[in-house]
Amino acid sequence: MRVYIPSTFPLLDLACHAGEFGPAPLTVYAVTPxxxxxxxxGDDEELEYAAMAQAARASVGLLAADPNAPRRRVVVACEVSAIPPANGTMELGDAQLELHVVVPWTAVAAVHLDATRATDVVGKAAELWEAARNGDEDAVFALDSCEGEDLLWYATQEIPDLLAAEGPRGTKA
Known part of the structure; x- marks a missing residue:
């Protein structure tokens, strides 16, 4: 099953060099019941897109927690064999799951990330993350604006070169 791991450039770099995403538990997004x-x-493709969009939103939260990370959402698509069952507390439309295993780098199918032109929109959303979570309408609008930015697709073999081009902590080398 495909899961989407919200990430940032520094976290992606760490996982690439460590050979895994971890430690467990990991918050991931997938097509849940x-x-x-x-x-x-919705067909399967639309459901996958909805799960990825929720992971992209969670990536903004990770950016808010790391002010030094480049202001680009990163979502890692992985194929995993074991998905935990929903615990019954999920809200309708929720794609969030908790994995209690590390995800090996070999499970990565692709990486999706914002184009550099999206950094202002994403940066504003990250800056207002807490206010959005507290219901501030302007902050929610800023967060929703990220969804208007398309995520670019990168094959797994492109990731090391992408990380090298971005330099340490995802800043242009």
Whole structure:
């Protein structure tokens, strides 16, 4: 099953060099029963996109926690064999799951990230993350604005070169 791991450039660099995403537990996003029930008319591709969008939003939270990380959302798509069952507390439309295992780098299928032109929009959303979580309408609007930015797709073999080009902590080398 495909899961989406929210990340940042520094966390992606760490996982690439460590050969895994961890430690467990990991918050990931996937097509859950709650998501499937919410999008009753959605096909598999639309459901996957919705799960990835939730992971991209979570990436903004990670950026808010790391003011030195480049202001670009990073979502890592991975193929894993074991998905935990929903614990019954999920809200309708929620794609969030908790994995109690590390995810090996070999499970990475692709990486999605913002283009550099999105840094202002994403940076503003990261700056206002806590206010958005507290319901501030302007902050929620800034967070929602990120969804208007398309994530670029990178194959796994491109990631080391992408990280090298960005330099330490994801800043241009």
């Amino acid at each position: 709650a998501l499937r029930e919410w999008y009753t008319e």
